[in-house]
Amino acid sequence: MNRPVLWLGLLLGCLLAAGGFYAWSKAIPYDEVVDRGPSPQAQANPYLAAEHFLRQQGQSVEHLNSLEHLASLPSKGSSLLLLSERSNMPPRKVEQLLAWTKAGGHLLLVAEAIWDEETQASGDLLLDRLQLRQRFSENLNQPTPPPKRSKPDLTRLYIDNQTAPAFFSFDTDFHLVDPRHLARFSANSAKASHLMQLNLGQGKVTVITDSELWKNPTIGLHDNAWLLWYLTQGTGVTLLSNNATEDLFSLLLRYFPQALVALAALILLGLWKVGMRLGPTRAPAPKARRQLQEHLKASADFLLRRSGQNSLLLALQRDILRSARRRHPGFEHLNIDEQTQALERLTHHPAAIISQALGPLPAKRLSNVDFSRQVAYLQTLRNAL
Numbered sequence: 001m002n003r004p005v006l007w008l009g010l011l012l013g014c015l016l017a018a019g020g021f022y023a024w025s026k027a028i029p030y031d032e033v034v035d036r037g038p039s040p041q042a043q044a045n046p047y048l049a050a051e052h053f054l055r056q057q058g059q060s061v062e063h064l065n066s067l068e069h070l071a072s073l074p075s076k077g078s079s080l081l082l083l084s085e086r087s088n089m090p091p092r093k094v095e096q097l098l099a100w101t102k103a104g105g106h107l108l109l110v111a112e113a114i115w116d117e118e119t120q121a122s123g124d125l126l127l128d129r130l131q132l133r134q135r136f137s138e139n140l141n142q143p144t145p146p147p148k149r150s151k152p153d154l155t156r157l158y159i160d161n162q163t164a165p166a167f168f169s170f171d172t173d174f175h176l177v178d179p180r181h182l183a184r185f186s187a188n189s190a191k192a193s194h195l196m197q198l199n200l201g202q203g204k205v206t207v208i209t210d211s212e213l214w215k216n217p218t219i220g221l222h223d224n225a226w227l228l229w230y231l232t233q234g235t236g237v238t239l240l241s242n243n244a245t246e247d248l249f250s251l252l253l254r255y256f257p258q259a260l261v262a263l264a265a266l267i268l269l270g271l272w273k274v275g276m277r278l279g280p281t282r283a284p285a286p287k288a289r290r291q292l293q294e295h296l297k298a299s300a301d302f303l304l305r306r307s308g309q310n311s312l313l314l315a316l317q318r319d320i321l322r323s324a325r326r327r328h329p330g331f332e333h334l335n336i337d338e339q340t341q342a343l344e345r346l347t348h349h350p351a352a353i354i355s356q357a358l359g360p361l362p363a364k365r366l367s368n369v370d371f372s373r374q375v376a377y378l379q380t381l382r383n384a385l
Helices: 003-026 040-044 048-056 067-072 091-102 125-129 224-232 248-255 257-275 292-307 309-327 336-347 351-358 368-384
Strands: 061-064 078-082 106-110 133-136 155-157 166-168 174-177 183-188 193-200 203-208 236-240
Touching (some): 048 061, 078 224, 166 224, 248 257, 309 336, 336 351
Antiparallel strands (some): 133 174, 183 193
């Protein structure tokens, strides 16, 4: 290696080292927080933060997927939170819940339906049994505007021996009504009441207008978390996450509607494929397939099977007598012998054939040969007239 190249390499190395040292001396380290959104656990459970908060207060928190396991849950020392939808709850489950509460449990539920004055019911079986009603706040009669307060959109709860109330972010569009004045206490906003608690047997029931204040995004606001602890303090908490078990089709319709549409289209295509012809198309039969003789024979066979031999023979005899009356006026007033003689002159057939053809019909069924012979006699006489 020649000397100029060596010096050039050393110079470049020194320059790079000096530049790196300068950049390192001027660099300022910093921490960057990347918000990746809620965790999968938080997305699957909207009350995950509430559960963590209660556990931090030393309370046990469990889950029930249905009311079938309610029998194993002790009443005393337990709080059951019905925060999910329960429109399909049957009356039997309502009675089971009320019996559990009367035995000493604490039932906390969300009022789901609006009271209907016409039907005198709301459709929420559990709320109607507790004789509480939910209305829209905008329909309340307020002749005078409520006094101005510092936080008009928040719900307040005054605790004994406390001068300042606790504040909660209930939805102020709804209002609870206690027509029988059974509630022990209530929490009110500037517009309406949003929380009521009443005794039921040895237990108690707490009714709220909504549970949004305890979900992950809002439980940390105001005194929302404190209210949850205050209502359930000293008890184990059980959350009923799905108290109205849905069938498989309902779940598929809710979460996989596109899959159901694709399945229906696949079934229709399969039926269309099965219904396709696999062979050549059959030519339509000609309209004039049968001759008149074939139609007449088929009609005679049908009448023979349906009405019997005597009906056909009797029809031919009547046809002959009708033709004779037309050819010989007064024929119907002649006696048998005179009619036979008149038919001899008109048909030029002997009296034996005439008597054989127009004689009384046999009671028993004739053989095929005798029946054909008798029909031949009658057709011969009719053709001669």
